[in-house]
Amino acid sequence: MTRLGQAGIGIVVPVVFFSLWWVLSEGSTSPYFPPLRRTLAAFLEIWFFSRFFTDLLPSVGHFLSGLAIGVVAGVVVGTLMGLLPRFSRDVSPMTEFVRAIPTAALVPLGLILFGTGFVMETFLISLAVFFPILVSTTAGVRGVDPVYLEVARSYGLSFADRLWHVIIPAAAPQILAGCRVAIAFGLAATVIANMVASGSGLGFFIVDAQTSFRLPDMWAGLIMIGLLGYLANTAFVLVEHRLLGWHRGWRGATQAARAA
Amino acid sequence: MGSDVPVHGSSQKAEAPLVTGGTQRISRSRAGLTWWQRFGEPALVVLCVIGGWELLTRTGVLPAQDLPPATVIGAAFIGDIQQLRVWEALGATLASWAIGLAASIIVGIPAGLLLGSSRLSYLLFQPSLEFIRTIPSIAALPLLILLLGTRGLELAAAMTFLGAVWPIVIQTMYGVRDLDPTTMDAGRAYGLSRLQLFTRIVLPSALPYIATGLRLGAVVGLLLSVAASLIAGGKGIGFLIVNASFSGVPELVYARIVLTGIMGLGVTLTLVAIESRLLFWHASHRRAVT
Numbered sequence: 001m002t003r004l005g006q007a008g009i010g011i012v013v014p015v016v017f018f019s020l021w022w023v024l025s026e027g028s029t030s031p032y033f034p035p036l037r038r039t040l041a042a043f044l045e046i047w048f049f050s051r052f053f054t055d056l057l058p059s060v061g062h063f064l065s066g067l068a069i070g071v072v073a074g075v076v077v078g079t080l081m082g083l084l085p086r087f088s089r090d091v092s093p094m095t096e097f098v099r100a101i102p103t104a105a106l107v108p109l110g111l112i113l114f115g116t117g118f119v120m121e122t123f124l125i126s127l128a129v130f131f132p133i134l135v136s137t138t139a140g141v142r143g144v145d146p147v148y149l150e151v152a153r154s155y156g157l158s159f160a161d162r163l164w165h166v167i168i169p170a171a172a173p174q175i176l177a178g179c180r181v182a183i184a185f186g187l188a189a190t191v192i193a194n195m196v197a198s199g200s201g202l203g204f205f206i207v208d209a210q211t212s213f214r215l216p217d218m219w220a221g222l223i224m225i226g227l228l229g230y231l232a233n234t235a236f237v238l239v240e241h242r243l244l245g246w247h248r249g250w251r252g253a254t255q256a257a258r259a260a
Numbered sequence: 261m262g263s264d265v266p267v268h269g270s271s272q273k274a275e276a277p278l279v280t281g282g283t284q285r286i287s288r289s290r291a292g293l294t295w296w297q298r299f300g301e302p303a304l305v306v307l308c309v310i311g312g313w314e315l316l317t318r319t320g321v322l323p324a325q326d327l328p329p330a331t332v333i334g335a336a337f338i339g340d341i342q343q344l345r346v347w348e349a350l351g352a353t354l355a356s357w358a359i360g361l362a363a364s365i366i367v368g369i370p371a372g373l374l375l376g377s378s379r380l381s382y383l384l385f386q387p388s389l390e391f392i393r394t395i396p397s398i399a400a401l402p403l404l405i406l407l408l409g410t411r412g413l414e415l416a417a418a419m420t421f422l423g424a425v426w427p428i429v430i431q432t433m434y435g436v437r438d439l440d441p442t443t444m445d446a447g448r449a450y451g452l453s454r455l456q457l458f459t460r461i462v463l464p465s466a467l468p469y470i471a472t473g474l475r476l477g478a479v480v481g482l483l484l485s486v487a488a489s490l491i492a493g494g495k496g497i498g499f500l501i502v503n504a505s506f507s508g509v510p511e512l513v514y515a516r517i518v519l520t521g522i523m524g525l526g527v528t529l530t531l532v533a534i535e536s537r538l539l540f541w542h543a544s545h546r547r548a549v550t
Contacts, residue, residue, distance in 0.1 A: 009380075010387030017388075032406055089297065090305040100524035101517060104487035104498060108505040108513050112326050188396035188483070195401070195491045196502075203398075207491070210402030222399050229394035 034216045043220035051205060056224070059202040062118060063190045063232075066125025070182065073126065074133025075175060079163070081134070082141025082171070099131045103189050107196045121193040121201075128189035129182040136178025140171030169246075176240050183232050191225060202228075328511040337515035345500075346516075350523060352495035356413040357485040357527075360420025361478055368425045368477070369470060372432025373462075382437055389430050397422040397480075398487055405492050416488040416496055423484040424477030431473025435466030471535045478531055482524060497523070 022036045047056055081088035106124060114120035144167055152166045168175075194203025206221035310330045316322045317329040328336075340346055375381050375389075400422055408414040439462060447461045489496025497520055504512035 009383045013384055013388040014391070032403070086297075086301075090302050093302050093306050094309065097521055097525060100528055101521040102483040102486040102524055104483060104490045105501055105517050105520040107490065108501050109517055111505065112510050112513060184394055184396065187394070188398050191396050191398050192487050192491070195398070206399065206402045210406060215406075218402055222403070225399040226395040229396060230391055233391075233394040 031213070031215055034219060038216045039219040039223065042216040043223055046217060046220050047224055055200050055202055055205045058118075058200055059190055059194060060228070062121040062193075062201070063125060063186060063228075066122045066189070067129050067183070067186050069122065070126035070129025070186065071133055071179065074130045074178070074182070075137050077130075078134045078137025078175075079141050079167070079171075081138040082144075083167075088138065095131070095134065098127075099135075103128045103185070104192050104196075107193060110193070111197050116197050116199070120197070121190070124193045125186050125189045129186040132178045132181040132185060133175065134178075136174045136181075137171060140174030140178075141167055143174070144170040173244060176244065179240075180233075180236060183236055184229070187225075187229055187232060326510060328514060332511045333514045333518070336509075336511040337518060340512065340515050341519070346519070349489075349495060349497045349500045350519070352413060353416065353482075353485055353489060353497045354523070356416035356488075356496065357420050357478075357482050359413065360417040360422075360485065361424050361481050363417070364421045364425035364428055364477060364481070365474070367421075368428030368473070369432050372429040372470075372473075373436055373466070375429070376433035376436030376466075382433065386433070389426065389433070393426045393430060397426075397484055401488060401491060410492040410494045413495065415492060415494060416485040419484040419488040420481035424481035427476040427480065428470070428473040431469045431476070432466060435469025436462060438469065439465050468539055471539055475531050475535065478527060479524075482527055486520060 018036070025033055025035045026037065028035055081091070103124065106127060110120040110124045114123060148166050148170060149162065152162045157165070190201075191203035194201035194205075195207050202221060202225055206218050206225070209215070209217035209221060313322075313327075314330045317324045317327050375385050397419065401419065404415055404418050404422075408418060443461055443465065444457065447457050452460065485496060486498045488494070488498065490498030490502055493499050493502075497516070501513060501516045501520070504516055
């Protein structure tokens with residue numbers, strides 16, 4: 001089957017799902033499950049007009065800044081932990097413990113330290129993003145083939161060159177695998193932070209819609225969060241293809257070798 | 261939090277060898293460590309951090325109002341765990357988590373086996389499942405509050421289910437798809453029945469993937485169970501944290517967060533132990549066991 005054919009088949013399920021949803025909900029009188037038609041009307045009205053600047057943009061902004069901080073910090077600390085076993089052993093009791101705390105439980109901490117708003121939400125999101133990246137970067141850097149490092153050293157590469165041209169690229173597949181998990185965690189943290197302690201944002205919006213019983217609005221919020229997740233993931237896949245183009249070729253070659 | 265990057269059985273199949281290479285190297289270097297290097301020095305560092313925290317908050321370099329000294333948090337912690345309601349809340353969170361996780365195993369593993377068993381169903385459902393996985397399950401909380409209410413364990417259990425079922429389905433599906441065709445052919449050549457093929461070849465070879473899915477699902481599920489009681493109230497540990505925060509006792513907030521962390525750590529360690537028990541025969545665990 002061609003790649004296009006494979007992608008085409010994948011479309012079938014969502015199309016069937018949304019068609020069924022549309023048809024089955026059309027005559028729905030249950031307040032909890034409004035007709036999809038009304039939900040979509042609410043979706044367009046809310047996200048393209050009334051709430052775009054007040055709820056959608058802030059959430060996206062907090063998510064992106066938290067993601068950026070968390071990824072950079074995770075890669076830096078993870079590289080250090082991967083390169084320096086002693087440092088890794090000494091800090092891992094603490095990182096392992098903080099990592100085990102469910103993000104939601106840290107919201108009250110964020111509130112005590114930063115109050116409500118941008119700083120608190122960004123702090124929470126970057127913390128949620130930090131740990132998956134930290135773990136995958138540490139494993140990736142530790143797993144770099146020692147032969148690469150010895151070759152690089154024997155060619156007289158400086159430490160900075162070895163780091164930038166050998167270690168980071170060799171660890172990149174794992175770092176990016178961590179990014180994938182991190183994006184999902186960061187998005188969840190964005191919504192949770194909004195829900196607990198905000199007067200705006202996506203999470204606040206759906207909770208607010210629920211408590212004031214505007215259910216088509218709540219569904220519209222749900223769909224928007226789903227859409228954001230989808231967009232974040234699509235953007236990630238594009239970046240990954242870009243960054244790992246060289247790696248895929250190598251992978252294809254080894255897979256072919258293994259199959260033979 | 262506490263996400264684990266899928267170490268084996270990751271969706272990017274060819275990466276597994278890279279990772280196992282890494283763990284092998286770690287265990288090799290671990291073998292040559294003294295007791296001091298492995299436990300003594302890390303413990304000393306932890307003590308220094310706690311001591312530094314105490315010093316900075318006592319001397320007022322850090323605001324003690326927001327950051328209570330370590331000893332104050334410790335005292336609050338010890339006082340708190342002598343209260344019955346703290347254990348009830350912990351029990352409620354763990355019970356709802358266990359119910360939700362059990363339901364997601366009962367639903368997720370058969371669904372994953374079914375979807376992975378044919379190429380067509382895999383191609384049909386894989387993109388949609390990968391899409392659903394990126395949607396934060398927490399977004400469904402308001403809807404579930406309406407449907408289930410906030411009094412009982414149902415809400416937290418349903419949230420756990422919703423978070424845990426997707427990684428389990430997806431990893432199981434990948435596990436079945438990643439079956440080595442040569443092994444299957446050998447099984448057929450030996451005249452194994454369909455059932456035997458399934459129990460002796462398909463299931464064992466998918467098991468590492470299923471274990472990864474379970475570990476991911478369990479961690480995400482715990483996060484959602486805590487989040488449910490934190491946001492919606494109810495019986496769980498999340499509500500206790502919010503309660504302490506509303507009553508304006510920061511050291512109690514810290515103490516209860518520490519308690520939640522201990523719970524999370526306990527869950528993670530239990531899962532790792534179960535996994536290495538179940539998968540001791542698998543290459544990725546063999547070295548760690550011997």
